[in-house]
Amino acid sequence: QVQLIESGGGLVEPGGSLRLSCAASGQTDTSVYYTMGWFRQGPGKEREFVAAIRWGADVTYYADSVKGQFTISRDNAKSTKTVYLQMNSLKPEDTAVYFCAAGNIPYSPTSARHYNYWGQGTQVAVSS
Numbered sequence: 001q002v003q004l005i006e007s008g009g010g011l012v013e014p015g016g017s018l019r020l021s022c023a024a025s026g027q028t029d030t031s032v033y034y035t036m037g038w039f040r041q042g043p044g045k046e047r048e049f050v051a052a053i054r055w056g057a058d059v060t061y062y063a064d065s066v067k068g069q070f071t072i073s074r075d076n077a078k079s080t081k082t083v084y085l086q087m088n089s090l091k092p093e094d095t096a097v098y099f100c101a102a103g104n105i106p107y108s109p110t111s112a113r114h115y116n117y118w119g120q121g122t123q124v125a126v127s128s
Contacts, residue, residue, distance in 0.1 A: 009122030022100030
């Protein structure tokens, strides 16, 4: 079993930055396809893909809406797998609950249904 704990959400003004963290504990996968990702769900919207990273290869994927604005990265030095989402130039439309997810995914990492484990989510609010 894998537990994912997100942190780093909060209230920020438009144009500001936040960094989200997600720490994975438990029996994390060591497969080459082990992937950790971020999804978000805004008010009245469906959950959408934001970014993902293939742990072993350090290959990243982004939704078109956040390319150049958000950066996903991982910390391989820690005993627990930790993934970060650096969010810059935040806009009100980035307001959402951000969820961390993980799974052994040999397919496209942009679909939520491929992920086995989910965190509880962390709220990001962008407002003046």
